[in-house]
Amino acid sequence: xxxxxxxxxxxxxxxxxxxxxxxxxxxxxxxxxxxxxxxxxxxxxxxxxxxxxxxxxxxxxxxxxxxxxxxxxxxxxxxxxxxxxxxxxxxxxxxxxxxxxxxxxxxxxxxxxxxxxxxxxxxxxxxxxxxxxxxxxxxxxxxxxxxxxxxxxxxxxxxxxxxxxxxxxxxxxxxxxxxxxxxxxxxxxxxxxxxxxxxxxxxxxxxxxxxxxxxxxxxxxxxxxxxxxxxxxxxxxxxxxxxxxxxxxxxxxxxxxxxxxxxxx
Amino acid sequence: xxxxxxxxxxxxxxxxxxxxxxxxxxxxxxxxxxxxxxxxxxxxxxxxxxxxxxxxxxxxxxxxxxxxxxxxxxxxxxxxxxxxxxxxxxxxxxxxxxxxxxxxxxxxxxxxxxxxxxxxxxxxxxxxxxxxxxxxxxxxxxxxxxxxxxxxxxxxxxxxxxxxxxxxxxxxxxxxxxxxxxxxxxxxxxxxxxxxxxxxxxxxxxxxxxxxxxxxxxxxxxxxxxxx
Ligand SMILES: Nc1ncnc2c1ncn2[C@@H]1O[C@H](COP(=O)(O)OP(=O)(O)O)[C@@H](O)[C@H]1O
Ligand SMILES: [Mg+2]
Numbered sequence: 001x002x003x004x005x006x007x008x009x010x011x012x013x014x015x016x017x018x019x020x021x022x023x024x025x026x027x028x029x030x031x032x033x034x035x036x037x038x039x040x041x042x043x044x045x046x047x048x049x050x051x052x053x054x055x056x057x058x059x060x061x062x063x064x065x066x067x068x069x070x071x072x073x074x075x076x077x078x079x080x081x082x083x084x085x086x087x088x089x090x091x092x093x094x095x096x097x098x099x100x101x102x103x104x105x106x107x108x109x110x111x112x113x114x115x116x117x118x119x120x121x122x123x124x125x126x127x128x129x130x131x132x133x134x135x136x137x138x139x140x141x142x143x144x145x146x147x148x149x150x151x152x153x154x155x156x157x158x159x160x161x162x163x164x165x166x167x168x169x170x171x172x173x174x175x176x177x178x179x180x181x182x183x184x185x186x187x188x189x190x191x192x193x194x195x196x197x198x199x200x201x202x203x204x205x206x207x208x209x210x211x212x213x214x215x216x217x218x219x220x221x222x223x224x225x226x227x228x229x230x231x232x233x234x235x236x237x238x239x240x241x242x243x244x245x246x247x248x249x250x251x252x253x254x255x256x257x258x259x260x261x262x263x264x265x
Numbered sequence: 266x267x268x269x270x271x272x273x274x275x276x277x278x279x280x281x282x283x284x285x286x287x288x289x290x291x292x293x294x295x296x297x298x299x300x301x302x303x304x305x306x307x308x309x310x311x312x313x314x315x316x317x318x319x320x321x322x323x324x325x326x327x328x329x330x331x332x333x334x335x336x337x338x339x340x341x342x343x344x345x346x347x348x349x350x351x352x353x354x355x356x357x358x359x360x361x362x363x364x365x366x367x368x369x370x371x372x373x374x375x376x377x378x379x380x381x382x383x384x385x386x387x388x389x390x391x392x393x394x395x396x397x398x399x400x401x402x403x404x405x406x407x408x409x410x411x412x413x414x415x416x417x418x419x420x421x422x423x424x425x426x427x428x429x430x431x432x433x434x435x436x437x438x439x440x441x442x443x444x445x446x447x448x449x450x451x452x453x454x455x456x457x458x459x460x461x462x463x464x465x466x467x468x469x470x471x472x473x474x475x476x477x478x479x480x481x482x483x484x485x486x487x488x489x490x491x492x493x
Contacts, residue, residue: 071398102398106391106395110395112396
């Protein structure tokens with residue numbers, strides 16, 4: 001199946017047309033500084049099509065920066081990042097085009113505050129993909145229904161709960177038929193009772209075959225949906241393993257220490 | 266007292282006070298449009314990705330904001346018009362009027378730019394990031410996402426700039442435009458008997474012009490509120 005037909009496809013994972021053998025996302029020897037601070041240290045990471053990778057680690061370890069580097073919301077100092085075999089363009093149209101193929105869900109939702117829920121979801125397809133209003137709205141309603149907020153389509157984001165807003169943000173990203181979805185702590189700004197509705201949406205997305213990179217501390221989600229856990233500390237990848245192995249039998253001291261603190265509560 | 270009033274009445278019939286005010290209103294109108302357009306472009310430059318664009322925008326604002334308006338107008342009339350003999354029309358007065366509009370626009374564009382930029386600063390950074398993340402490039406992101414939300418925060422400083430512009434149209438006298446302050450000078454010279462009434466008339470005229478601007482901006486900033 002080619003990517004261009006994916007706009008009519010209800011299965012999000014199936015749209016990711018990739019070359020076989022090539023990882024969908026590849027970071028090699030990526031380094032990044034903020035001034036004197038070395039936030040990403042020689043990061044090497046490959047994500048295959050359909051894979052769900054969890055990035056976990058203490059606050060300030062560079063997880064967000066890693067996530068944001070993948071669609072170049074942060075520029076890197078050295079190394080190389082490729083998405084679907086193509087090196088990230090530096091700027092301009094080519095970069096915008098690449099970003100359209102990489103969905104991003106933020107901790108603070110970042111829904112367009114002056115646009116209705118429906119407009120939030122149709123804006124990208126209409127302005128970036130050139131979809132007709134009718135097509136874009138049909139598809140948007142389908143996605144909003146799938147994440148369970150179809151009945152809120154004509155409200156403004158501020159009228160929705162946090163959990164609903166985050167599900168709209170997921171629908172907005174899906175409307176672009178992304179090849180890969182990045183989630184940066186999608187549930188950490190939510191009240192506890194709303195976390196599961198968002199995680200459930202993400203689990204069903206994972207089950208449908210979407211390629212996902214998820215920064216999260218939600219172990220339940222990691223166990224239910226993740227193929228691999230990447231543990232970061234101080235800007236470096238310290239450990240990579242399966243969720244089960246990581247949570248029950250971490251190898252590094254940093255990971256043991258971190259899990260002890262997180263699980264200790 | 267009644268004698269003073271009849272003197273004042275003769276002043277109004279002798280000089281076209283309303284006509285002069287009308288010139289100020291026209292100057293305000295055209296320069297508001299001019300400075301809005303130029304100021305928006307400058308604001309775009311100041312938030313755009315290329316460092317060179319941002320530098321040009323910043324240099325413009327710093328230079329123009331720190332130059333007295335009179336100097337800009339005199340430079341346009343004596344420098345550009347007299348020396349370079351660049352004219353827009355054959356009509357002498359029309360030409361001065363156009364130069365005054367250009368000078369007022371150039372000057373106030375710097376303030377419009379800063380007003381818009383302060384509005385942009387009220388928009389959370391996440392809005393621009395989300396726009397970029399769905400593949401919008403800089404100009405569509407600015408037009409569709411940033412500016413509409415920035416407008417609300419920019420309304421009050423824009424209103425202040427408009428009020429300043431309205432009053433600054435009196436400086437157009439320096440560009441030989443016969444507006445109200447030029448007329449006021451004439452009236453003071455030839456009718457010193459009603460000098461206080463002349464001042465009060467001109468002051469009151471500006472109050473009447475400016476008050477609706479204040480009301481409009483208050484109303485707009487409420488109407489344009491973006492809920493978060
Ligand atoms: N824009 C920035 N400017 C300077 N330092 C930053 C910036 N963004 C993040 N940092 C710093 O980089 C480090 C890694 O940040 P981040 O990637 O957000 O970590 P995490 O998401 O794992 O908590 C932190 O020390 C943070 O303070
Ligand atoms: Mg973070």
